[in-house]
Amino acid sequence: MTQDFSICAGRPAPVGATFDGDGVNFAVFSEHASRMTLCLFSEDGKKEIARLDLPERDGDVWHGYIPGLRPGQLYGYRAYGPYRPDEGHRFNPNKLLIDPYAKRLTGHPEWSDALMGYESSRKRDDLSYDKTDSAPFMPRCVVVDPAFSWGDDAPPDTPVAETIVYEAHVKGMTQLHPDAQPRGKFPGLASEPMLDYLVDLGITTIELLPSQAFLNDRFLVERNLTNYWGYQTIGFFAPEPRYLHEGDIAEFQTMVARFHAAGIEVLMDVVYNHTGEGNELGPTLSFRGLDNRSYYRLEQNPRYYVNDTGTGNTLNLDHPMVLRMVMDSLRYWVEVMHVDGFRFDLCSTLGRTPAGFDRGAAFFDAVRQDPVLTKVKLIAEPWDIGPGGYQLGAFPPPFMEWNDRFRDGVRRFWRGDPGRAPDLADRLTGSALQFDHSGRPATSSVNFVSAHDGFTLADVVAYNSKHNEANGEDNRDGHSENYSFNLGVEGETDDIGILAARERRRRNMMATLLLAQGTPMILAGDEIGHSQGGNNNAYCQDSEISWIDWENGDDAFLDFTKRMIAFRKAHPILRQKRFLHARERAMDGKEDLFWSRADGTPMTSEDWDDPDLRLVCAELRTASGTPPYAALEAAVFAVFNAGPDVEVAVPDDPAGQTWSLQIDTAHPETEPKTVHGGKVSVSAASVVVLVLEKTG
Secondary structure, X not given: OOOOOOOEOOOOOOOEEEEOOOEEEEEEEXXXXXXXXXXXXXXXXXXXXXXXXXXXXXOOEEEEEEEOOOOOOEEEEEEEOOEEHHHOEEOOOOOOEOOOOOOOEOOOOOXXXXXXXXXXXXXXXXXXXXXXXXXXXXXXXXXOOOOOOOOOOOOOOOOHXXXXXXXXXXXXXXXXXXXXXXXXXXXXXXXXHHHHHHHHHOOOXXXXXXXXXXXXXXHHHOOOOOOOOOOOEEEEEEEOHHHOOOOOOHHHHHHHHHHHHOOOEEEEEEOOOOOOOOOOOOOOOOXXXXXXXXXXXXXXXXXXXXXXXXXXXXXXXXXXXXXXXXHHHHHXXXXXXXXXXXXXXXXXXXXXXXXXXXXXXXXXXXXXXXXXXXXXXXXXXOOOOOOOOOOOOOOOOOOEEEEHHHHHHHHHHHHOOOOOHHHHHHHHOOOHHHHOOOOOOHHHEEEOOOOOOOOOHHHHOOOOOOOOHHHOOOOOOOOOOOOOOOOOOOOOOOOHHHHHHHHHHHHHHHHHHHHOOOEEEEEOOHHHOOOOOOOOOHHHOOOOOOOOOOOXXXXXXXXXXXXXXXXXXXXXXXXXXXXXXXXXXXXOOOEOEEEEOOOOOEOOHHHHHOOOOOEEEEEEOOOOOOOOOOOOOOOEEEEEEOOOOEEEEOOOOOOOEEEEEEEEOOOOOOOOEEOOOOEEEEOOOEEEEEEEEEOO
């Protein structure tokens, strides 16, 4: 320590490091610390130039103000207090700590035993105490001024019913793209070639895999792998350093502004259920060292962590200051970074109380009353590994939810599993059993046939089994049941017949996704046939396994996907807020939903119970109860045939209207044509869609 800095009282709010134009206010929460020290570092981050005790404590917020300090200053904390793991306390001032509210980090921890609060040499005994300074191996927090000239930036504010989500990885999208620069970075993702591509594709919303600062797990680094997906957050306010090109958070803000200018919303996949510090044998990087007993949910023996997430720890959202941190983080990304919403990883954990999952838990109540967060899109991953963790359909409005039953149901129907037709019918109409309650709209179901976790769409039709050997876990990781079918050969093949069958099945699943009620989500790369070689758990593959291969993309399937997206946008019947329950409409006495057999007669219970049923025919109309000011349309007739060739009776066409065949996955290049004779030929394993239009 070589420099002198004056420090005065400052303020307890806002929490974090805040530049006010004249200096920087530092405030950090710790209920159980006895002393809190601010460490300042030289411009290159190599030298610790000052240690200053925060002089004031208001409640459990420690704070101080340093006049003359400017943005760019590097800092961290050291927290003093009891080191008694058996009582839940793990204070160790030898460990440099990341500010939970840091707006930028210089990089990532470099793995060393010095990061551990205990002596690693003592057979990983976390009750021991390590005196090694961890600062040489820790990233620095950076004081930033997040002010940004947004100009006339305005969120697209796309209605949920019109939303088409595109789940993407910042690096995976751009690393192999021939024109996106800089590759693997936020600016590259919003470069002109990428924006042109996404606008042309027709998606409305991009959902980014974790982009808050995250950890590279030690066991992965030791295997020469990396945490590619990013589900090990260590900084809830800081953009992930590896995605910054020149280290300025304005790069993220510029990316968002460019997406908005192109009419595309930006959602963030966020991880507030746990942190990257792991269990009792994990490193002391931030929360553990600042106040382990407050930040984490602990077992009855407080030496150990509740592990409802499968990652070693669970954040304690029952603590008001931890909940405040999460809420402050969410508001920061909306108000300062201008994102349009969030997808919450393992969201069941966020609603878990000592009595189990509670849709009225503190987190949900806090979000639902928040004037900022109620204006953005909120999507829950409705499960975790804890007791009673699967909660599909149980979340309160306005949350939408990932619907894995849609994924599995669609895959199994097109694979030809027996008895799957009734389930497909449920999925096509918005999974009402799960979502039609509490005033929730049909758009609550986020439908997908593939996501980052699992097989890509191309691999669903090319592999019977997972092939995760590259992950270094002897193929034990990842789901074993993928409801996939390789159509005769495992993996790549030159067989023309098999390739044609795979292509048609991909068209069938993409068509099913974009014809179903709910909110569709497409996995980035599926539209051009991206394969991961059968790896269904590529969380550690920052490699060509995961990166989208643009050069060898399937242009024909891309064209089909564009056409299906455009078709969905053109037909409001496919994206209704109200559920379809075959109820009569006041306007004309017609039912809003009619299920028929191939001969056009109504389906019976015996038909639905037939395990060999492979044909689902649905006539869809504007839902009963839809107000007259809503977008209205006559009817859409969709046929989903997982069986052999069949002649299907077309519903009667009223005077002045005719049925037009618009989609046929067996003949994807067929132009729209009027159907004559009251029947339509539906090829084996195909989807056919007709639209009722005015004659002429």
